[in-house]
Amino acid sequence: MAEHVYICDVAKHEGKDVTIKGWLYNKRDKGRLQFLILRDGTGFMQAVAFKGDLSEEEFEAARRVTQESSVIARGTVRADKRAPGGYELSLNHFEIVQLTQDYPITPKEHGIDFLMDRRHLWLRSQKQWAIMRVRATVIRAIRDWLDDHGFLLVDAPILTPAACEGTTTLFETEYFGQKAYLSQSGQLYNEATIMAFGRTYCFGPTFRAEKSKTRRHLIEFWMVEPEMAYADLEDCMRIEEEFVSYIVQRTLTERQQELEILERDTSKLEQISPPFPRITYNEALEILRQHGEELPWGEDFGAPHETILASQFEKPIFVHRYPAQCKAFYMEADPEDPRLSLSVDLLAPEGYGEIIGGGQRTASLELLEQRIQEHNLPREALEWYLDLRRYGSVPHAGFGLGIERTVTWICGLHHIRQTIPFPRTLGRIYP
Numbered sequence: 039m040a041e042h043v044y045i046c047d048v049a050k051h052e053g054k055d056v057t058i059k060g061w062l063y064n065k066r067d068k069g070r071l072q073f074l075i076l077r078d079g080t081g082f083m084q085a086v087a088f089k090g091d092l093s094e095e096e097f098e099a100a101r102r103v104t105q106e107s108s109v110i111a112r113g114t115v116r117a118d119k120r121a122p123g124g125y126e127l128s129l130n131h132f133e134i135v136q137l138t139q140d141y142p143i144t145p146k147e148h149g150i151d152f153l154m155d156r157r158h159l160w161l162r163s164q165k166q167w168a169i170m171r172v173r174a175t176v177i178r179a180i181r182d183w184l185d186d187h188g189f190l191l192v193d194a195p196i197l198t199p200a201a202c203e204g205t206t207t208l209f210e211t212e213y214f215g216q217k218a219y220l221s222q223s224g225q226l227y228n229e230a231t232i233m234a235f236g237r238t239y240c241f242g243p244t245f246r247a248e249k250s251k252t253r254r255h256l257i258e259f260w261m262v263e264p265e266m267a268y269a270d271l272e273d274c275m276r277i278e279e280e281f282v283s284y285i286v287q288r289t290l291t292e293r294q295q296e297l298e299i300l301e302r303d304t305s306k307l308e309q310i311s312p313p314f315p316r317i318t319y320n321e322a323l324e325i326l327r328q329h330g331e332e333l334p335w336g337e338d339f340g341a342p343h344e345t346i347l348a349s350q351f352e353k354p355i356f357v358h359r360y361p362a363q364c365k366a367f368y369m370e371a372d373p374e375d376p377r378l379s380l381s382v383d384l385l386a387p388e389g390y391g392e393i394i395g396g397g398q399r400t401a402s403l404e405l406l407e408q409r410i411q412e413h414n415l416p417r418e419a420l421e422w423y424l425d426l427r428r429y430g431s432v433p434h435a436g437f438g439l440g441i442e443r444t445v446t447w448i449c450g451l452h453h454i455r456q457t458i459p460f461p462r463t464l465g466r467i468y469p
């Protein structure tokens with residue numbers, strides 16, 4: 039039996055006989071020639087079954103094999119410029135492991151609900167395959183960059199006693215007779231771990247009961263959250279622009295084929311390098327006013343506002359110093375104007391919206407106590423967090439980058455729901 043190889047490695051076996059184990063993705067019937075597109079998880083490849091090269095039984099199997107049947111194919115690897123991927127398999131053995139009947143996702147167009155109900159099968163399609171591979175590379179780039187820049191991975195808990203990002207989107211659960219909530223963000227715990235380890239990050243799933251149905255919101259999403267002791271708003275922006283540029287460039291290098299499958303115009307991504315433009319909230323309001331969008335001071339931006347702002351620039355932009363009233367309780371006050379917070383959001387270009395939220399955290403115990411009261415948060419559950427301001431408080435800053443928003447942007451997708459293997463959206467928890 040010829041060696042089992044993965045499709046991603048066939049180039050190394052040109053002229054040799056190999057075995058591919060996978061599934062039938064698609065086929066064309068040309069009588070004595072059957073063109074079979076195989077996939078094995080690592081890639082897609084055309085195999086050609088010629089009647090004269092196979093036993094009668096094997097050729098018959100190649101002729102009647104159906105979409106998504108599991109198959110084992112052996113043949114000679116030949117370079118062929120016309121073949122997708124540049125190589126083709128001339129079959130000399132073919133067998134069906136399981137013949138699939140009536141695979142529901144056919145090459146024709148399907149509605150989104152139909153596909154989402156069959157997400158467990160939809161993941162086999164080429165575009166979904168490409169997106170998941172981009173996602174894996176984005177995550178790898180994130181971890182490599184942080185690990186190489188002195189950030190220690192310190193995980194935050196998922197079951198928590200208090201809110202981080204406001205009480206309106208909390209998922210409540212019961213914890214041995216006590217109320218508990220699914221984490222909206224690991225930030226508060228990061229603020230503890232930086233006082234022990236200097237620079238840390240947590241990376242995991244976060245949960246928000248978002249009641250609005252938009253193309254940018256998931257109920258369960260993954261966030262990476264770096265945090266730094268002895269750092270201010272400026273440091274935060276400098277780290278963010280280096281970090282995001284690295285993620286984009288690494289993905290461009292390693293996921294060319296996938297971005298091509300997704301028909302992404304990569305010229306826009308090639309330009310992503312530091313520095314990114316910085317505008318204040320007040321300047322942003324002025325830009326919006328010039329574009330006919332009058333927003334009262336103190337209100338946060340919605341998706342259409344972000345799109346207008348981002349469209350003024352080629353690169354992602356920082357919007358900093360939002361009014362304290364539209365941001366979370368932990369934001370440091372701007373010493374030059376205490377109505378403002380030392381917060382910063384990063385908006386992706388091309389209308390993909392906010393991908394990062396963060397800023398400098400309140401270092402003062404008094405201000406923090408006041409904010410906890412103003413936001414009506416349960417002080418007892420945050421007593422440990424106040425300790426961080428009692429014992430060696432320092433200026434510190436950090437941010438959270440949403441994985442799915444970032445992948446949506448890099449892949450150039452219309453909707454966030456395709457960027458996570460099994461999306462949790464408003465009302466959907468199946469499959």
Ligand code: NSS
Nearest residue numbers: 223225255256259263393394395396437438440443
């Ligand atoms: O609410 S954030 O703006 N900020 C925080 O949670 C901070 N506590 C993070 C920190 O400083 N450590 O969310 C951060 C990012 C935001 O920019 C989006 O990219 C993403 O998290 N995000 C979401 N992605 C998908 N779906 C939903 N619902 C969502 N909410 C936030």
